[in-house]
Amino acid sequence: MNGTLTLVLPDGATREVPMGTLPRDVVASIGPRLLLASYAVAVDDEVQDLMTPLRKGGSFVVITDKDPRALPVLRHSGAHILATAVRRLRPEAKIGFGPAIDDGFYYDFEVDTPFTPDDLEAFEAEMVKVAAEKLPFVREEVTQAEALVRFSNDPLKLERLADFEGTDEIISTYTDGPFVDLCRGPHVQDTSYLKHFKLLSTAGAYWRGDEKRQMLQRIYATAFLKKDELEAHLHQLTEAKRRDHRVLGKQLDLFMFHHFAPGAVFWTERGTSIVNELNGYLRELQRDGYAEIKTPLLYNKALWEVSGHWGKYRENMFLVLDKETGEHDFSLKPMNCPSHYLMYSAKKHSYRELPLRYNTYDVLHRNEVSGALSGLTRVRQFQQDDCHIFLMESQIADEVKRLTDFILNYYNTFGLTANLKFATRPEQRIGTDEMWDAAEGALRQALEATGLPYTLKAGDGAFYGPKIDFDVTDSIGRHWQLGTIQLDYSNPERFDLTYTGEDNHAHRPVIIHRAVSGSFERFIAILIEHFAGAFPVWLAPEQVRVLPIADDFRAHAERVTRALRDAGIRAHLDVRNETLNYRIRDGETMKVPYMAVIGKREAEANTLAVRERGTGNKQEVVPVSEFIARVTGEIRSRALPSQGVAE
RNA sequence: GCUGACGUAGCUCAAUUGGCAGAGCACCUGAUUUGUAAUCAGGCGGUUGCGAGUUCGAUUCUCGCCGUCAGCUCCA
The missing domain is CATH 3.40.50.800 (Anticodon-binding domain)
Known part of the structure; x- marks a missing residue:
């Protein structure tokens, strides 16, 4: 390594340092107290730790506890400290990955016998010791061959190492005391930086998220920079528990489940009252300009073959035996869309009718895997406040504005606020790239026209089109994805939908799929927890x-x-x-x-x-x-x- | 579906190494007629999720199934 790098400090001052200088030395030269307070640095906004040699110059920012980028560094180091403690107490544990996540961090281990709550307590106590020992995180850059030797006892790491074969990526290891991990970093300077943390739970997790691979034991934990932040987070966890809709639902006599109908809700008189109030409110809001319809619950598979669901989603559909053929040729509808297309195409439509809005509250069935079921939030039978809008391309912007106003106003009634997310084409999709270009362009333009702020979720669209998702924040700061506006150029083709234009020729409409609550079931679960069961008067089963x-x-x-x-x-x-x-x-x-x-x-x-x-x-x-x-x-x-x- | 934990009265929970299944609340009856968060007394209530196995004897140990929970996977 040779040459000189120029670092520009936030105050505009510059430092010339030799290539390969450690950031630690630069920070120390600015001030020894700053060195103590620093978690990492950012060079041209790229976060790296103090132990990684500088390879390029640029803006140089020291990350202290005031910088939001400090926390993920601390949490990732927390994962290493967790692994250090586990290895001390259970030397036979093989290590997987240990990343920082939104609310904390986890580490995956391969062990013969799963961890118990007692184990967790012991690990946590050991982590306190590891932190007290103030073990420095030592970074080393090694060759592939050297790495293979170091991790010869960790098959999962060897598998990860194989990914580096033939790449010029730098292979680095981090060592704190007895524990060495294959890791890119960044890390805090030593283990004493981890002060406020808690081990939360243990659960199985597939190696590399692949259900065909072995199951590892994952330990979830959380960590914060400050004690009060950790306490606030733990308080939110207990608060969420206190508001649990499954507990309140029983206490307030709103609904029940029975093992004869897993994943399907029994609404009591009180619960039904809430469902009806919500439904009544939505009906009131959609009194003008919407056509409420009801379509069959059961369809011949021919419909799902046209819609494309038969191939991909049959596993998740409830199939029904046809008496005539003896085959499972019928299925309960898992969504309303195709039935609304059938209704639309049953007669000729003029451009004068558009936008034509079909809305419904029909019951849907999706055969979720048993392990996915959870209270009211994940069920097999539910009622969606669904709407399909058939319109001309020129009407998209106005309609999207109208729908976002509608949805935000609805949430506002409950004191819920929402953030908009723009989701674009996923890997698995139908329709041509030209179609997607047109759909994404039109939806983005319509979204921009609303003037509302939004964030991008690339690759998260529906398989038939891009969408706007409404991410709702409840009274204790939790996020829920509820409403959605999906633009669809694909199904009008597939179902050969047309309208007659001003020019007396047939044209292709565009479809917007819209849901506000998602499902009544899930929405009510969120409301129960949002209000902690103390509903506003209009919604209260007993006023x-x-x-x-x-x-x-x-x-x-x-x-x-x-x-x-x-x-x-x-x-x-x-x-x-x-x-x-x-x-x-x-x-x-x-x-x-x-x-x-x-x-x-x-x-x-x-x-x-x-x-x-x-x-x-x-x-x-x-x-x-x-x-x-x-x-x-x-x-x-x-x-x-x-x-x-x-x- | 996978890993782990759990399943006892309507609800929340007990039951020492395998030895007669209990409590509080709820419910019923009676007394009491109440001024802003639990009046008193008595009573009813169980194939311990279901089915096998081991055992003189199973809520307890073993296996299978069903369900629930925490995650993983999935979520059109």
């Missing part, structure tokens, strides 16, 4: 619970309940032979938004002592008519809970 203090006021309470119900309020009378305290407690536990208590004073004055959910003793006495006006007003405006959704 008011009327509590007469004693039997003497029962008749009056019945009249009040009747008046509330006549006003369209879901009100229930609780006349159980229990104390008022008992019944109040029950109402709070069931998260009923309002409890209306009636005693002597209220019965005489025709008022109610109103207790609002979660506000303790701050009840107020209001005339019945005023209370009815207030609640119906909140229902009509779909107001969010006044005490907020975060609780």
Whole structure:
């Protein structure tokens, strides 16, 4: 190595250093305290660690704990420290990969007996020791032959090394104390930088993500730069657990499952009320300009052959025996699209009808693998708020604007915010490259025209077209992918869909696939967790619970309940032979938004002592008519809970 | 589907090395008539997920199946 490199520091000053200088020496020359505080450096925005020789010049930024790029470096080093601890306690463990991930890091091991929770505790304690030993991370660059020797006992690493055959990639190893790993880096300077971390769980994971390869034991962990950040993260995990829709669904009596129908929901009376409210709201929003339709649930396979699903997705379809042929020639629909094309093509359409919007709430079935099922979020039978829009190319921009407004407005009703993602052509796709160019160009243009910010998700589109995904953030900061707007130039060809243009000739329409909630099932799961079960009044299965203090006021309470119900309020009378305290407690536990208590004073004055959910003793006495006006007003405006959704 | 863990009353959980399956809540009955988060007493409630095996004896040990959970894979 020879020559000189020019480094430009953030303040504009420059440093001339010989090629191959270690960043550590450069940082040390700036200041010894900066060296202590540095996790890595960025040369021309490329992150590398302090132990890797500089091979090029450019802008030179020291990454401290104020730089978001520090955390992944720390976490990756955390993975090595985890492996160091595991190897000390279980020397026979073979090592796989140990990367940083969004919420922390993991490391994969090949062991004869899987790890137990006790093992995790021991590993964590050992990691504390490794960190205390302040072992430096030593980087070495080695030849392929040398690497093969070093990792001769680690078959997984040898397999990884084989990938380097014939490339000029630099092979590097990192050593901290007794542990050597084949690794590109970057790493922190020594093990003492890992201070705030926790091992979370262990689970099987296929070697290299391939279900045909052996299963390794993965240990998940998280780490942060600061103690309060770690605590906040762990708090979010427990908060998520407290809000778990499967637990709340049971507690609030919303839904159930039964092993005779795995992956299919039984909605109770209360749960059904929520489904119906959501459906009613969507119907209201789509009253004008949409055509609600219902199509069959069961189809001959010929349809799926045309749509292309029979070949690729038959595994995930519920097949039904045809009595005549004795074959599984029929299938429950896993999506609505083809049935809407059939409806469209059943008659001639004029350009004057476009955009033509078919929307539906039909039930769909997808035969998910058993291990994928999870509460309401991943089911085999679900109801999608689906819509297919047939339109001319010239209408795309307006329609996309209209749809994004629609979807964002819908989320806003629940206090949910969304980020837009633009997803482009995937590896596996149908349609020509010209078609994709046109579709991606048109959708991107339409997206730009909305003026909304978005991020790019290259290669994440549907197999028939590019899409805009709506990534929603809930009240505890978790992200969910819900709505989608997909542009489709391919299926109009495949199903030979046409409309008659102004010129009296047949033209090809474009299709937009749109979903807002994704599915009612999953959306309700998200809402349960978002609101922690304390739904806004309009969505609450039980909106008011009327509590007469004693039997003497029962008749009056019945009249009040009747008046509330006549006003369209879901009100229930609780006349159980229990104390008022008992019944109040029950109402709070069931998260009923309002409890209306009636005693002597209220019965005489025709008022109610109103207790609002979660506000303790701050009840107020209001005339019945005023209370009815207030609640119906909140229902009509779909107001969010006044005490907020975060609780 | 794969790896691992789990499955006991409607719910949440107990049950010492294999030895009569329990508690709280819920539910039912009675007393009590209650002023803002659990009134008291009594009672009902179980083929321990299902099916085999080992054993004098299985909730407990072994195997198979079903389901649930954490991940992996998948998610049109």
